[in-house]
Amino acid sequence: xxxxxxxxxxxxxxxxxxxxxxxxxxxxxxxxxxxxxxxxxxxxxxxxxxxxxxxxxxxxxxxxxxxxxxxxxxxxxxxxxxxxxxxxxxxxxxxxxxxxxxxxxxxxxxxx
Amino acid sequence: xxxxxxxxxxxxxxxxxxxxxxxxxxxxxxxxxxxxxxxxxxxxxxxxxxxxxxxxxxxxxxxxxxxxxxxxxxxxxxxxxxxxxxxxxxxxxxxxxxxxxxxxxxxxxxxxxxxxxxxxxxxxxxxxxxxxxxxxxxxxxxxxxxxxxxxxxxxxxxxxxxxxxxxxxxxxxxxxxxxxxxxxxxxxxxxxxxxxxxxxxxxxxxxxxxxxxxxxxxxxxxxxxxxxxxxxxxxxxxxxxxxxxxxxxxxxxxxxxxxxxxxxxxxxxxxxxxxxxxxxxxxxxxxxxxxxxxxxxxxxxxxxxxxxxxxxxxxxxxxxxxxxxxxxxxxxxxxxxxxxxxxxxxxxxxxxxxxxxxxxxxxxxxxxxxxxxxxxxxxxxxxxxxxxxxxxxxxxxxxxxxxxxxxxxxxxxxxxxxxxxxxxxxxxxxxxxxxxxxxxxxxxxxxxxxxxxxxxxxxxxxxxxxxxxxxxxxxxxxxxxxxxxxxxxxxxxxxxx
Numbered sequence: 001x002x003x004x005x006x007x008x009x010x011x012x013x014x015x016x017x018x019x020x021x022x023x024x025x026x027x028x029x030x031x032x033x034x035x036x037x038x039x040x041x042x043x044x045x046x047x048x049x050x051x052x053x054x055x056x057x058x059x060x061x062x063x064x065x066x067x068x069x070x071x072x073x074x075x076x077x078x079x080x081x082x083x084x085x086x087x088x089x090x091x092x093x094x095x096x097x098x099x100x101x102x103x104x105x106x107x108x109x110x111x112x
Numbered sequence: 113x114x115x116x117x118x119x120x121x122x123x124x125x126x127x128x129x130x131x132x133x134x135x136x137x138x139x140x141x142x143x144x145x146x147x148x149x150x151x152x153x154x155x156x157x158x159x160x161x162x163x164x165x166x167x168x169x170x171x172x173x174x175x176x177x178x179x180x181x182x183x184x185x186x187x188x189x190x191x192x193x194x195x196x197x198x199x200x201x202x203x204x205x206x207x208x209x210x211x212x213x214x215x216x217x218x219x220x221x222x223x224x225x226x227x228x229x230x231x232x233x234x235x236x237x238x239x240x241x242x243x244x245x246x247x248x249x250x251x252x253x254x255x256x257x258x259x260x261x262x263x264x265x266x267x268x269x270x271x272x273x274x275x276x277x278x279x280x281x282x283x284x285x286x287x288x289x290x291x292x293x294x295x296x297x298x299x300x301x302x303x304x305x306x307x308x309x310x311x312x313x314x315x316x317x318x319x320x321x322x323x324x325x326x327x328x329x330x331x332x333x334x335x336x337x338x339x340x341x342x343x344x345x346x347x348x349x350x351x352x353x354x355x356x357x358x359x360x361x362x363x364x365x366x367x368x369x370x371x372x373x374x375x376x377x378x379x380x381x382x383x384x385x386x387x388x389x390x391x392x393x394x395x396x397x398x399x400x401x402x403x404x405x406x407x408x409x410x411x412x413x414x415x416x417x418x419x420x421x422x423x424x425x426x427x428x429x430x431x432x433x434x435x436x437x438x439x440x441x442x443x444x445x446x447x448x449x450x451x452x453x454x455x456x457x458x459x460x461x462x463x464x465x466x467x468x469x470x471x472x473x474x475x476x477x478x479x480x481x482x483x484x485x486x487x488x489x490x491x492x493x494x495x496x497x498x499x500x501x502x503x504x505x506x507x508x509x510x511x512x513x514x515x516x517x518x519x520x521x522x523x524x525x526x527x528x529x530x531x532x533x534x535x536x537x538x539x540x541x542x543x544x545x546x547x548x549x550x551x552x553x554x555x556x557x558x559x560x561x562x563x564x565x566x567x568x569x570x571x572x573x574x575x576x577x578x579x580x581x582x583x584x585x586x587x588x589x590x591x592x593x594x595x596x597x598x599x600x601x602x603x604x605x606x607x608x609x
Binding site: 016020025028029032035036038039040042043045046047048067068071074075078079081082085086089090092093096097102104 | 256264269270271272273276290291
């Protein structure tokens with residue numbers, strides 16, 4: 001199971017990083033999402049992998065570490081919120097600029 | 113005193129919620145409540161500063177859960193100082209935003225500013241690594257909203273880059289926290305610090321990976337080369353007042369580096385010993401160089417200000433990299449100076465933007481109120497380049513003094529980059545102001561905005577005049593940082609962990 005989980009995390013991270021380096025906003029956002037999946041699995045694994053154990057002391061032995069589960073839950077909520085924000089920002093940028101390239105037209109200065 | 117430690121987090125959170133729910137329709141009431149809340153925050157910050165100075169580190173146990181099982185906030189001299197710096201800057205910014213009308217250019221400026229303050233105060237106060245991540249996200253999500261305040265295609269697209277960069281940083285942060293937890297089984301900073309000396313040797317490699325990943329995250333926040341690419345585009349496209357407020361956000365990266373470098377990964381920890389110092393010095397010197405060269409090449413005034421901000425972060429990180437009490441004290445002094453100076457140049461750039469046809473450093477269109485604007489720009493330039501008589505000079509002197517043992521590399525980098533910045537700022541100043549002013553346009557009077565700008569300048573002057581007492585206080589702060597026994601004891605960890 002360890003090898004399978006490690007390969008899954010590695011694959012998700014690799015896909016995420018590759019997509020993040022693309023030039024359009026949609027693949028970038030997808031990449032960030034993949035990356036957050038990989039990171040969540042990684043956090044989950046940081047409490048050691050245990051099968052058929054509840055996060056309750058004494059029932060049944062050995063018990064699973066509950067803290068990483070709480071951390072993952074927090075991380076999921078935060079990355080969900082962040083994805084929503086960046087999605088809105090990407091749509092706003094696309095509607096204002098008429099294209100969804102990630103790079104800036106430098107040195108035109110602020111248009112305020 | 114105990115419950116007041118949570119106030120800098122709870123007060124802005126409540127005020128922001130009240131603003132959004134009840135005061136949505138009235139900008140006047142939002143302004144009133146916003147200023148009142150920030151004034152109260154400043155009063156609390158001063159009280160915390162006095163308490164931290166007289167009583168030493170104190171922990172606040174959320175929900176009265178004992179450490180390391182619950183989350184703690186720890187008030188010590190450093191966190192109190194940074195909270196005071198953040199709230200002081202916020203007071204100037206909210207006055208400027210009201211005076212310049214920036215807060216009327218889009219919805220929710222004041223609630224977002226309150227949420228930003230909540231995140232900044234929380235990040236400075238927390239004594240828990242995962243909680244630090246949460247407060248980073250709080251301040252970031254508020255900063256995303258502030259960054260695109262007022263809208264516009266360029267600003268939205270620069271905001272997208274900023275968010276993407278910081279989301280990658282958050283992913284790295286979570287991986288680092290996962291590693292730290294896997295190695296030590298705890299995320300309470302004091303508990304981690306107490307456990308790391310007894311770490312089995314086999315886990316040292318994992319710990320080093322965690323330490324470097326954390327440093328990368330803080331380097332993203334602090335715009336350290338090679339992770340500074342997000343800063344010029346973000347700051348130059350953000351509203352001027354927001355860019356000025358962001359001057360304290362790069363300092364969150366510097367704060368976290370100091371905290372982790374002295375408490376969690378101190379120089380005498382066998383697993384990581386010189387790791388931070390070795391990585392930070394060249395990166396800091398490169399940041400300083402790139403910032404200085406950027407000021408020479410900048411084509412608009414906000415980009416010039418952004419690169420000057422990068423250079424000042426480079427100076428801060430060079431000072432941090434020495435990890436001795438004298439150097440840390442110099443770094444803290446420069447953190448204070450650089451926050452005020454960077455904020456000042458962004459406010460001056462914003463003032464000029466309403467008095468000149470455009471902000472490009474070319475064709476020299478006429479400028480309104482050239483004398484006043486020129487004087488303000490000169491003061492900001494003197495502060496940023498580190499020339500006497502303002503505090504940048506004192507700060508750079510302290511840093512160079514602390515780095516006597518590597519004088520060749522550090523002194524030449526600091527001095528040459530200061531010279532380049534003088535050149536860049538002088539070039540910008542002559543493009544902006546050096547021309548006949550026969551047809552100067554009329555400027556709208558902005559007494560509050562000018563008052564806020566003058567307030568920042570007064571802060572710089574005060575930092576220079578009271579450099580003696582301030583450095584004395586900072587020396588004592590640096591001593592407590594490099595001997596974190598008091599910080600760890602405040603957490604009242606169980607014996608034998």
